Amino acid sequence: MDYLEYLLDPEHWDLAVNGNIPSLIVDHLYYTVITLLIASLIAIPVGLYIGHTGRFSFVAINAGNAGRSLPTLGLIILLVTVIGFGLLPVVIALVILAIPPILTSTYAGLRAINPASVDAAKGMGMRPLQILFRVEIPIALPLILSGLRSATLQVVSTATVASYVGLGGLGRLLVDGLALNQYDRVIAGAVVVALLAIVLDLIASGLQRLVVSPGVSGRALTRTSNKPARSAPEAAPAAAG
Amino acid sequence: MIDYINGNRDIILRAFQEHLYLALIPVILAIIISLPLGYIAVRYKKLYYPLVNISSILYAIPSLALFLLLPPIIGTGVLSPLNIIIALTVYSVALMVRVVADGLNSVDPAITQAATAMGYRRVRRLFSVELPIALPVMLAGLRVATVANVSIVSVGALIGVGGLGALFLRGLQLDYLAPILVGIILSVLLAATCDIIIVLVQRRFTPWVRAGGRA
Numbered sequence: 001m002d003y004l005e006y007l008l009d010p011e012h013w014d015l016a017v018n019g020n021i022p023s024l025i026v027d028h029l030y031y032t033v034i035t036l037l038i039a040s041l042i043a044i045p046v047g048l049y050i051g052h053t054g055r056f057s058f059v060a061i062n063a064g065n066a067g068r069s070l071p072t073l074g075l076i077i078l079l080v081t082v083i084g085f086g087l088l089p090v091v092i093a094l095v096i097l098a099i100p101p102i103l104t105s106t107y108a109g110l111r112a113i114n115p116a117s118v119d120a121a122k123g124m125g126m127r128p129l130q131i132l133f134r135v136e137i138p139i140a141l142p143l144i145l146s147g148l149r150s151a152t153l154q155v156v157s158t159a160t161v162a163s164y165v166g167l168g169g170l171g172r173l174l175v176d177g178l179a180l181n182q183y184d185r186v187i188a189g190a191v192v193v194a195l196l197a198i199v200l201d202l203i204a205s206g207l208q209r210l211v212v213s214p215g216v217s218g219r220a221l222t223r224t225s226n227k228p229a230r231s232a233p234e235a236a237p238a239a240a241g
Numbered sequence: 242m243i244d245y246i247n248g249n250r251d252i253i254l255r256a257f258q259e260h261l262y263l264a265l266i267p268v269i270l271a272i273i274i275s276l277p278l279g280y281i282a283v284r285y286k287k288l289y290y291p292l293v294n295i296s297s298i299l300y301a302i303p304s305l306a307l308f309l310l311l312p313p314i315i316g317t318g319v320l321s322p323l324n325i326i327i328a329l330t331v332y333s334v335a336l337m338v339r340v341v342a343d344g345l346n347s348v349d350p351a352i353t354q355a356a357t358a359m360g361y362r363r364v365r366r367l368f369s370v371e372l373p374i375a376l377p378v379m380l381a382g383l384r385v386a387t388v389a390n391v392s393i394v395s396v397g398a399l400i401g402v403g404g405l406g407a408l409f410l411r412g413l414q415l416d417y418l419a420p421i422l423v424g425i426i427l428s429v430l431l432a433a434t435c436d437i438i439i440v441l442v443q444r445r446f447t448p449w450v451r452a453g454g455r456a
Binding site: 003065068069070071072073074075077078080081082153156157158160161164165171174175178183186187189190191193194197198200201 | 297298300301302303304305306307309310313319385388389391392393394395396398399400405406409410412413416417418421422424425428429432433436
């Protein structure tokens with residue numbers, strides 16, 4: 001495919017040239033990381049609180065649906081029109097989109113825990129915070145992480161769209177390429193964004209394996225029993241956006 | 242906002258209609274495609290993980306990138322609505338294959354054995370026993386796919402097709418909130434309506450769930 005010439009041209013990978021692909025990737029990752037950090041700082045504690053206490057659970061249940069049904073592009077453009085162009089409205093929009101999957105899956109992870117485990121911890125004399133950090137979070141971790149994984153995909157995807165209102169990152173190749181009618185540039189951008197999203201998703205799934213305790217993921221069982229261990233509940237599929 | 246709606250009724254209505262078919266045709270196509278694929282994934286266990294993994298990779302591709310990657314691959318024009326329809330079908334199938342397979346897998350083996358003992362052959366057992374029992378799981382996946390589609394369609398506006406998304410761009414260009422709000426509200430309402438319809442379908446076709454029986 002001759003469309004890929006732009007992508008393979010070494011000049012576009014040269015760090016000294018303005019608008020080179022590596023620096024666009026770095027920008028894209030930068031937006032993704034700040035957004036996920038802010039969203040996690042809000043959504044994980046709230047999700048833990050709702051899941052642990054069972055109070056306000058309607059918030060967590062409905063957040064997922066509300067987040068999925070909000071049109072991404074509309075939200076970004078709304079915030080840009082209200083606040084003005086810049087990084088702030090875009091990051092706010094991205095955070096708003098990243099919170100629901102993290103919140104919902106944190107809540108769901110805590111709710112899915114067998115009450116007997118929590119009772120056992122209580123019986124052993126653990127205090128509420130100890131139960132939360134030593135029992136509930138480790139058991140809920142697969143679901144919490146899969147929520148983070150969906151949020152990551154959604155942010156990468158939406159950051160691409162946000163280039164339309166001036167955000168940097170890989171979306172620039174798509175938006176500028178379309179505006180200038182340079183289709184090779186568009187294709188290069190689309191290929192790199194797609195690959196970046198896939199690679200991030202693979203890294204996230206690898207990380208999920210690494211951090212989840214073997215007892216929770218079921219991998220520990222394979223050593224002692226002949227029965228193949230059932231894999232950990234891999235939870236709701238990630239969300240495209 | 243009322244003034245905007247009154248003055249632009251035709252534009253809003255046309256954008257809404259376009260949004261409706263761009264979002265829902267892929268859902269219908271995805272149901273047709275993912276049912277046999279999901280069944281194959283359950284029937285031939287070796288295919289389960291490849292199918293599920295390919296699905297999750299396809300689902301990871303950002304929508305704008307997929308819209309723009311399709312033209313050179315399938316030979317459509319950049320501005321063709323087909324790109325949006327095919328991309329959303331890909332997403333919906335990717336999501337639904339796994340859900341159909343998991344739904345069929347969730348059927349208690351004792352039930353299939355009972356059906357076999359009653360003389361049901363494979364095809365009839367699938368349609369009159371396994372699929373109805375798997376329906377709640379499959380419809381839950383369909384809800385996610387439908388609501389996500391309705392929201393993603395608007396991104397298509399960036400490449401010139403995209404129903405209500407066109408209202409967002411108009412609002413941005415004119416620095417005018419009314420079309421943006423109208424677009425968001427209609428899009429959310431459409432997603433909610435589709436969601437409620439699927440829930441009603443589920444209630445109608447799985448009466449045993451409400452009766453307190455085992456699904």
